[in-house]
Amino acid sequence: MSLGKVEVSPPSKEELLKELIELYAESIKRLAYTYVKNWSAAEDITQEVFIKCYEKIEGFRGDSSYKTWLYKITRNKCKDYLKSKWYRSFFPTDFMQERIGNNELSTEDQVINKLEDMELSQKVLALPTKYREIIILFYYEQLKMKEIEALTHLNVDTIKTRLRRGKKMLQKKMERSEGNE
């Protein structure tokens, strides 16, 4: 029986990918949805993020965490998607999505629809992209200012301004809908 040192080999590329998918796929899909507001596109983007991750994983220097790195790829993919001519010219975007979404709602969902959290969530998704992303990263993903800065390449002052303006817009939207009820 040997009592020598046990050598632990680093995980293979595939093992690492599997672990990252296990840990972050769900968050990435949800994060992508908050940008593109379409589940089919969010699934495609999630896949593209992990394809890129698989391609580049060997060159990952560890300057940030895997999570921040993957979120950064997700953000870029979503921005590309939103800017693409294809999306802008032909995709029915949120409006059609809202309709499809509403048609798919079960009775239970329709009850939930009336709850405050549904209203808040929908209002957050209705914010303009630049405010929405900061609200999502700060409150939903619960990232720190420094992490948001690394991910978005915006300086902290800009992030704070957008956070403040986003909250203000959200407040107005909530007040307006309360006024309508």
Next chain:
Amino acid sequence: MSDELKSLRESMNRTVLKHGKMSVSDKEKLYTAVIQDKKVKNRFPLVPVLSFVAVACFIVFLGGYVFKQSGNFDNQRNQIAQDNDKVQEKDETTSISKQENQQVPNLASFLYELNLKLRNPDMWYQNGKEYAQEVGEYAESNSKQFAAIQKEKTIVDKLEEIGELSKNLQQAAQNEIEEDTLNLEQAVNQLIMIAEDYGIVDERNDIIEKLEYSDMKSWLVSTKDSIHAETYEPYSDRGEYEKHIGYATKAYAKHYAALEGESAIKEQLKEIAEVAEQIENEKEKEKRIEWLNQLDGMVDILLRDKKNGKE
């Protein structure tokens, strides 16, 4: 608000993001797809493909029609008609204020023209921040005006959103303009789709295709050709053909007026649209011919002014 946002994660996971849940098998499928670098899902959904096919068919159809209409009367292109007194009188008072310039007759026209402004790459390239300010003001004032008179809540809500996004565009820093424009354009396109459900549609959407004329001059020359054409195919009689000239010219004149930056040319285009509308609605043949002659003269003057403006 901050307290409510603290529970945002739970709120969203229970509601709008609950479809984001992935089972073990979903993750395995994703892993396999990534390893094989193969798309799990079809990248191109059916709706956009069908939209593209419909637009392509429309372009082919319209292209064929325009090709038939034009072509045989090149010798008449450079003919400059006698000055039209009525037009000249108006031509002298072409300076219009910015406020007048911003007025649009109805919601459909506003959305159509705002969309054109947002998709005018030349202006964005040349004027950047100044143009963002101008478009933002235009969008804000008109969205307020139409929100005040609209009854449908969904339309009013969207107009209010456009108003807010317009404010952002006006305040945008240089590096924020592109994103703010994109946000505004998305909201405008959504409202165009919503408005269509209520029958609020601008007629220009029905007949204008971007690729049909390369510029305003090509359209003006083609209009002259149509006025002087001896045939009237595919129309059954000359009267219907002339009414169609009125209908199409009105739409194109409004279209180019919305794109035009120079106020004098813009005013001329608006006047052409008014005369074209008379042609479209005129039942008496003689009067219609009079209007057509007037239109012919106005087109000549505009062609001349455009040419002089360039020189």
